[in-house]
Amino acid sequence: MTDRLRISSTVSRTFTCPICLDDIPRGDQVCYFRCGHRFCFDCATNYVTVKVKEGQVAQQSLVCPQDGCAAPLTVQEIRGCLSENAECMEKFENFSLKLFLERSPNTLFFCPTPACSNVIETGTLNEKEKYICPACRRSYCLKCSKEDRKFLGLVSRKGMKKCPSCNFWVEKSEGCNAMRCRCGTTFCWRCGDDVNKDSGCRCMRDIEKLSARDRMDVLQVNSHATNRSNPAHDRLQQRLRNDNLLPGIFGQLGGLLQFRPF
Numbered sequence: 645m646t647d648r649l650r651i652s653s654t655v656s657r658t659f660t661c662p663i664c665l666d667d668i669p670r671g672d673q674v675c676y677f678r679c680g681h682r683f684c685f686d687c688a689t690n691y692v693t694v695k696v697k698e699g700q701v702a703q704q705s706l707v708c709p710q711d712g713c714a715a716p717l718t719v720q721e722i723r724g725c726l727s728e729n730a731e732c733m734e735k736f737e738n739f740s741l742k743l744f745l746e747r748s749p750n751t752l753f754f755c756p757t758p759a760c761s762n763v764i765e766t767g768t769l770n771e772k773e774k775y776i777c778p779a780c781r782r783s784y785c786l787k788c789s790k791e792d793r794k795f796l797g798l799v800s801r802k803g804m805k806k807c808p809s810c811n812f813w814v815e816k817s818e819g820c821n822a823m824r825c826r827c828g829t830t831f832c833w834r835c836g837d838d839v840n841k842d843s844g845c846r847c848m849r850d851i852e853k854l855s856a857r858d859r860m861d862v863l864q865v866n867s868h869a870t871n872r873s874n875p876a877h878d879r880l881q882q883r884l885r886n887d888n889l890l891p892g893i894f895g896q897l898g899g900l901l902q903f904r905p906f
Contacts, residue, residue, distance in 0.1 A: 651675055651724035653682060662710060663687040675725065679708050679715035685725075692717070692725040693732050701739040702828035704840075705870060743827055747810075757782045757813070807831060808838045822865040830868045834861075839869040844876055 653676035659668040661684040668674055668684055675688035683691075691709045700706055703716040726733040742761070755762045755777045762779035776783045798804075804815045807825035814823055821833040831838050837845035847854070847862040854862060866876030 648685075648724045648727040651677070651721050655682075661687055663691070677708050677715070677721055678718060679710070679713055681708050681710040681713060683709065689725045689729075692722055693729060696722075696726070696732050696736045696739065698824065699739050699826050700824075700828050701736055702743060705828045707870075739826070755780060755782070805833065805836050808836060820864060821861060822868040824868075830870075832862070832865050834865075839866045839874060839876075842874070844869065844874045848874070848876060 652673045655668055655670055655672060655674055657670050659674060659682065660666070661668060661674075662681075663683055664687050666684060673685070674682045675685050676682050688709070692706070695701070695706050704714075706717050706722065707713065708715045708717065722736060723733065726736060752763055757777065757780045760777060760780040760782070762777050799813060802815050804813045805823075806812065807814055807827060807829055808831050809829040810825060810827040812825055812827065814825055816823060816833055822830055822839070823833050824830045829838055830840065832845035832847055835846040837847070839845050839848070843849050844866045845862075847858075848866045851859050851862050863876050866874050869876065
């Protein structure tokens with residue numbers, strides 16, 4: 645409860661939450677972020693909870709939900725929103741630890757085998773040329789940072805691809821071609837490119853060369869971008885206004901764009 649009090653603010657007059665549009669009576673507590681935006685605690689808590697459950701704990705992902713605001717939430721603000729959800733708080737800490745390890749390649753070695761969470765300090769490897777993970781028993785060359793042939797065979801058979809940000813191997817089992825890595829990066833399964841680039845992934849940049857069905861798939865993938873500079877957002881909104889041929893599909897995507905917090 646202490647963490648929640650640290651981000652609480654008492655409203656001096658009736659306040660309308662910008663997310664749910666409910667009126668908060670004078671004298672009640674609301675969630676107040678350092679960027680200056682306020683929300684009812686139910687909306688702020690639900691927003692942070694969904695982000696954490698999806699593994700979006702990187703600073704560029706876990707930002708203020710106010711439209712047009714990209715201020716990263718502080719650890720104190722996240723703790724305040726999750727103060728009554730111990731399970732979700734534990735997930736946030738675990739995801740944050742994994743993100744830290746992936747961004748510390750010079751001091752820590754994170755086993756790239758999917759589902760393996762073993763970590764070792766690079767200083768303990770000395771002059772070894774080969775690293776065998778004690779947890780999953782996979783072996784890797786430390787000189788070229790490439791996996792052994794058996795593992796590469798597994799990668800080939802399963803059609804796995806590397807995340808463009810952290811190089812973690814990702815396997816696709818089902819769903820659309822928008823893939824979210826455990827580091828928080830969303831990338832296109834077709835081309836392997838990050839959708840949060842200003843011009844979108846490579847498929848988005850070459851969209852005019854694709855068939856109508858493939859264009860729709862690429863637009864759907866790039867609609868997952870939190871970067872509003874991705875041209876998919878404007879193209880989808882334009883087609884929602886002008887295209888009456890596919891109201892069901894575009895209506896679904898329009899709802900996705902309208903209600904996803906940026």
